[in-house]
Amino acid sequence: MAASCSLVCCGQEKDSDKSVIVRFSNGNIKNADKLDFTMFKNTDENNPRKKSQRILVAESDRLSYVGCNFGAGSLKCNNLCNYYVGVLNKKTMKMEVHSAQLFNMQPSIPGETTVTAKSQDTPLTYRDKVDSLIEMFGTNKQKRALSSRRLNQVGSDALHQAVTKAANTVIDQKGLEALQQEVSKTESQGxxxxxxxxxxxxxxxxxxxxxxxxxxxxxxxxxxxxxxxxxxxxxxxxxxxxxxxxxxxxxxxxxxxxxxxxxxxxxxxxxxxxxxxxxxxxxxxxxxxxxxxxxxxxxxxxxxxxxxxxxxxxxxxxxxxxxxxxxxxxxxxxxxxxxxxxxxxxxxxxxxxxxxxxxxxxxxxxxxxxxxxxxxxxxxxxxxxxxxxxxxxxxLVLPLIKYDQFTERRKRKKMH
Structure with missing residues (x-):
């Protein structure tokens, strides 16, 4: 009969003591034991917004991977959910439950940057400033509205590109003159x-x-x-x-x-x-x-x-x-x-x-x-x-009659 184990909750842990769960964006790692993991933390521990910032680096013989819990490349799920990982102690047969955070590991290639930061000299618009304030201090409802608006903007841009590509394809197939003749014929019909x-x-x-x-x-x-x-x-x-x-x-x-x-x-x-x-x-x-x-x-x-x-x-x-x-x-x-x-x-x-x-x-x-x-x-x-x-x-008599369009013009009232 298999031995039974019990769960032991470790309570609230600090950010530095949290366990780490990583995922690689470009595939699965076969030999995880050959990776050398290093955790970096922000030195400004007095700042409440920076003291929890962490950067995880995984190095191998061929490539290096970098993941962080802040910025554009971080996973938003860390702010929405709490994750836990269980570690089994085979001697005591007790499983310790630790709080954890997720890191998305992306390959780092020397000479290339994954995130293009805006120049400090570039002036921000009023909308960009409001969006930045919502990201930092907005409520959950405001953040959801901001995320939805940005998704809709991306969808409209993709739709515009698809329509432009389809229009160029039709123009290449039929020709511009043939399309202009069809449009004029349709407009004449009303x-x-x-x-x-x-x-x-x-x-x-x-x-x-x-x-x-x-x-x-x-x-x-x-x-x-x-x-x-x-x-x-x-x-x-x-x-x-x-x-x-x-x-x-x-x-x-x-x-x-x-x-x-x-x-x-x-x-x-x-x-x-x-x-x-x-x-x-x-x-x-x-x-x-x-x-x-x-x-x-x-x-x-x-x-x-x-x-x-x-x-x-x-x-x-x-x-x-x-x-x-x-x-x-x-x-x-x-x-x-x-x-x-x-x-x-x-x-x-x-x-x-x-x-x-x-x-x-x-x-x-x-x-x-x-x-x-x-x-x-x-x-x-x-x-x-x-x-x-x-x-x-x-x-109905052939050939069909093509009538001229008649635009009604209202008579002007005489001024007495």
Whole structure:
């Protein structure tokens, strides 16, 4: 049976009597017995800030190591924790517990300095002086705030260097002239360009400018089979409820849907259901995870809507989805592109802006950003024939129209 041992506490020890625990920054020492350790202490023992300063030197045949418990190279853990080391006396089988301090041993190469001290002639700024006072006499809270600010400053500098390196790499790959052309093209399109569906301006056919697969992928379109069948089987009463609920575009599409062609009818009904979800989403401010479940919305479509047309915000300890003004502009662009595919590249802007609860000017701005051609019937002919259709429409015609940016100038008030 193994012999048992007991612990003996040695009490409070002076700094000079503390045991030493060392670690080497450049690796592990295999033959520690061949190292010659020497401890140096500050001679000014009357100064309470200097009497505990120690320098530990470890010399070998090839290299020397130096560690200190003060200055920039010291370990801050000595000020935060108390360390103890146990020494077993094999004769009495008692383990004596001594207080200890840690030293970080770094190799010392002659002719090189590890710490570059500031010149005494260099004037310190007010911030540097305050930081020095906090380091010397500040509270623990002030020291933690100072350490956090310095870490953030180092992180911002590293981020700035990474961004500069990435920008130089992109410039080397694409060239400065090509990047300037892309920037000018984006600025000409305006901020609305960021929220439009993917555009293929070099397409040879109108339906290929805004691809249908970019609006609804084949997997998402297949998931809308059951919802599309339900939409196609709506009665006139259901259509009237939908009209009262603010889905005029969807009702118009379902009423004009052909009854003979089954493939076109199936595609139109699925797109109409997806369009109704876009219109409902545009009228909301905060979106819950249960959005669309009462209408039979598939899970893949629900995730797509939340991921593409909402912004995650953190409020009251919870993550919620919000539909911002920029997301409403994005919903308008995707809804307009979907209506173009459903209406032979012609869409009714008046009905759409009413369903989206946005102004007509905003809707026209989205259509112009997409390069569409605006259509409006003559006022005289409409008044003569007493037509109710005074709606503004947009069509996709190649080549796309590039509209000039219009900056509104307010009229100055006359001084009387």
């Amino acid at each position: 901020d609305m360009f960021l929220h439009l569906p993917p555009i293929h301006s070099d397409a040879d056919r109108p339906e290929n400018v805004y691809l249908f697969d970019d609006l609804l992928s084949p997997v998402e379109f297949e998931a809308l089979e059951q919802a599309g069948s339900t939409m196609a089987a709506l009665s006139s009463e259901d259509l009237q409820k939908m009209r009262d609920g603010g889905c005029l575009c969807v009702v118009k599409v379902l009423e004009d849907m052909p009854a003979e062609d089954g493939a076109i009818r199936d595609k139109t009904s699925r797109c109409a259901f997806y369009l109704s979800l876009l219109l409902k989403l545009a009228r909301l401010k905060n979106v819950t995870r249960q959005f669309g479940q009462e209408d039979g919305c598939p899970r893949i479509i629900q995730n797509k809507l939340l991921r593409t047309f909402s912004v995650e915000t953190f409020k009251n300890g919870r993550v919620s989805n919000m539909v911002s003004s920029s997301m409403r502009a994005k919903l308008a662009g995707y809804s307009l592109a979907l209506l173009l595919h459903m209406g032979h590249m012609i869409a009714d802007l008046t009905l759409l802006h009413r369903d989206l609860h946005i102004t007509e000017a905003r809707m026209i701005e989205v259509a112009k950003s997409m390069g569409l051609t605006l259509i409006r019937p003559p006022r005289g002919l409409a008044a003569k024939e007493k037509l109710h259709d005074e709606h503004r429409r947009a069509s």
